[in-house]
Amino acid sequence: MSEPVSEAIREHGEPWSWSEEVWRGMIERVRGGRNLLPARWPNNARCAVALSFDADHETIPLRDGDESPMRLSQGQYGNRRGVPRIRSVLGRHSVPATFFYPAVAATVHPDEVRAVAQDGHEIGIHSWIHERNNGLPPGIERDLTFRAADRLAQICGRYPVGMRTASWDFSLDTLAIIREMGLLYDSSLMADDDPYELLDKGEPTGIVELPPEWIRDDAIYFNFLRFSALRPYTAPSAVLDIFKAEFDGAWAERGLFLLTMHPHVIGHRSRIPILEDLILHIKAKGDIWFATHEQVARWCKENATAP
Template structure:
């Protein structure tokens, strides 16, 4: 006997779509009255070290695409670390656990240089496709693997491709993380609510327009050839930074070593940092530092 035809969205009972939108919502804004050192604005730089798992996580093993990811390790990360060291700026590196299995020395170097290493899935899997037991198991294994390699238990989580299941945020809370950085409900940090209840988790929101991959990533499946000239990408980032500064807010940025790490693009990161430093009262913090600060200093 054939199963009933699934209802179309316009046929859903109201309680169905209300349950969907209320599962995870933005709670109170976590906008502190001041940033560390009485800074006007916070800058939080992040790098998603997908490397080979960008291909592996989707079930692919194409040699060419694996080598593309390898570029992120061989060239992108060293260039980024060198640039951050030049400016004496700390950042957060979201890293799939399999990346630490391929080359543990990279993650150790990142941690040794006092940057934050945070969870970014086991193998850059699409979290929204996982059952709850599988998702919990992978999140625990990823967390523990990073802790084993770096010597520090990670406190941050970012879902690969920003794909979350209905249970992702509950699991992030259950496993003791301080913050998530996968959602987009605000430009300020905010507390996450699950089923209408405050979770105590900090969300450091992302946005596609503050992500280098949107402008530069090439793909054959599906066929996409987006390309924005680097100077135009810099202009977008600078406008976002300036607006955050004027609002006394936070400028959060996502970059990928195998995207931004090329000679014709790495200067964008250099210019963003120099522009931020040219302003009076800008504080650079890791995502963990930002989350801890806003949780403690935001109005109740």
């Protein structure tokens, strides 16, 4: 089966034939601008730590039109077991975090969202139903994103100030939507380890990018294809070592350590110790500022060193 032809190839021909104007225009459409790493973190901490949880719950099978009770039950696990365990660990260690919710997941589990917010954690936008925004008809992504923000505000009583796109897909329209919404930050792009300002066709936007990375994501180490002969799986101890190494690097460079986890992934009995052991490792290192994504973005925007 041949690979689908991209819109860019349909419009401009094969990439090897593109003019510099074409490929440079693609590169410059959304670009990393000035580094927003501050000269110092609050309380003169050496490193900022921003833990985040993408609470997808049932939306991934729903996004694919999958009605399987089995696969929907895997998402429900995130609500029944994952989030309670995560809240317990964070509460024991007094660590704030950011929870990104698809609006449909928040609508199915509103009491969970309110409880997470009451714990002092941030609630951020994470699509409507975990849709693949790159495949949506014109205008639909904008409508869904605005609807998602309104629904989260209705549930938790506060309009979100940041977003993370589903699957970290960033369409050609996403940045314009973020700008129209007046959001403080995005957390979907990967041009740096530390916060940076997004450029829109070379124009500074004032939007803070808090970059995630697949290396710092639990799902890639634990997901597997059920009906494939290949079923990759990484031992929790190995994942903990990777996360520790990523934090140690951020600490050495006086930067930001941002980690993405999923309640239905990290919340299992053999995996939740990763979160607790990592927090203990971070605290033992010392000189740390634990913060929500909003807190990090505001501090960086207000305290970044001059370009």
